[in-house]
Amino acid sequence: MREFVYSAQPARVIFGSGSFGRLQDEVQRLGMTRVLVLSTPGKMRFAEHAAALLGALCADIFAGAVMHTPVAVTDEAMRIVALKNVDGIVSIGGGSTIGLGKAIALRSDLPQIVVPTTYAGSEVTPIIGETKDGLKTTQTTLKVLPEVVIYDVDLTLGLPAALSVTSGFNAIAHAVEALYAKDGNPIIDIMAAEGARAIANSLPQIVGDPSNREARSDAQYGGWLCGTCLGSVGMSLHHKLCHTLAGTFNLPHAETHTIVLPHALQYNAPAVPGAVTALARVFGKPDPARALYDLAGVLGAPRALRDLGMPENGIDRATDLALSNAYWNPRPLEREAVRACIAAAWAGDLPQGR
CATH class of the missing domain: 1.20.1090.10 (Dehydroquinate synthase-like - alpha domain)
Structure with a gap:
């Protein structure tokens, strides 16, 4: 057996059909009371569903996530975080939305719950890539690792x-x-x-x-x-x-x-x-x-x-x-x-x- 070091990344993973319905329980378990729900414009229906599940726990929806996590978009979302006194993030979608949630966490250290709708895997990594002035830079920090990931196959059935x-x-x-x-x-x-x-x-x-x-x-x-x-x-x-x-x-x-x-x-x-x-x-x-x-x-x-x-x-x-x-x-x-x-x-x- 070769010598090696293995470091497990801390994460709570919930896997199964219908698990999206457990969102409010997970938000409450983390002590969130004013949640910002993130998505792309195309996944707005999922964001609205999340807001309905959360009820009064949802502070707002930001459906402006785009590819490659531009710093300008993150700055826009951060203004909402400050204005609405947000204390937690729920990201629903693929890499664009998950990247935005991580960028917010990097700046604010807010807890994150991620509901992936693609297979790219960013939701279980401490890696973030951001783009500014046409250049993309990446870094690794546990500050951006989501606390909870909810894998609900039902949300992937419409993925082309x-x-x-x-x-x-x-x-x-x-x-x-x-x-x-x-x-x-x-x-x-x-x-x-x-x-x-x-x-x-x-x-x-x-x-x-x-x-x-x-x-x-x-x-x-x-x-x-x-x-x-x-x-x-x-x-x-x-x-x-x-x-x-x-x-x-x-x-x-x-x-x-x-x-x-x-x-x-x-x-x-x-x-x-x-x-x-x-x-x-x-x-x-x-x-x-x-x-x-x-x-x-x-x-x-x-x-x-x-x-x-x-x-x-x-x-x-x-x-x-x-x-x-x-x-x-x-x-x-x-x-x-x-x-x-x-x-x-x-x-x-x-x-x-x-």
């Missing part, structure tokens, strides 16, 4: 199949990089493999029948496990590239992860044979990078950054930004090889070893 797929790939990316993390350990390895398996198996079923409750529940379960991996060990090239690309060119977060993942995995594959073997078992294919690329194609997911609106002349800028700050990666970061990785993702080419 296309968004389900990219959200699922986003989660799988956490598992992939956890398997070769510098600070990895056997517990996280188990979570990563099981999480990736659950999502990879459920996504084709969801595409075939978006109302498949069992498949939706499996994807939620997988998202939780993969998110726990993200919050427990360090990430590498893939996550650095995605934060750089999405923040710099305002690309959609989950779609960017979906496109970049096969290429980043292929870049690192020669240096991580153990992770490649584990992922080959998960996907049932000897080349996991190609398996992910093919799965994205079968499920109709985007496979080229240019299709998201990234300009070709942004490849060099993205390469420079991805190499601008030192971070650990299992394979040395070589400029031309990293540029080739980004260029292949931009064009939608097959992932190629270099």
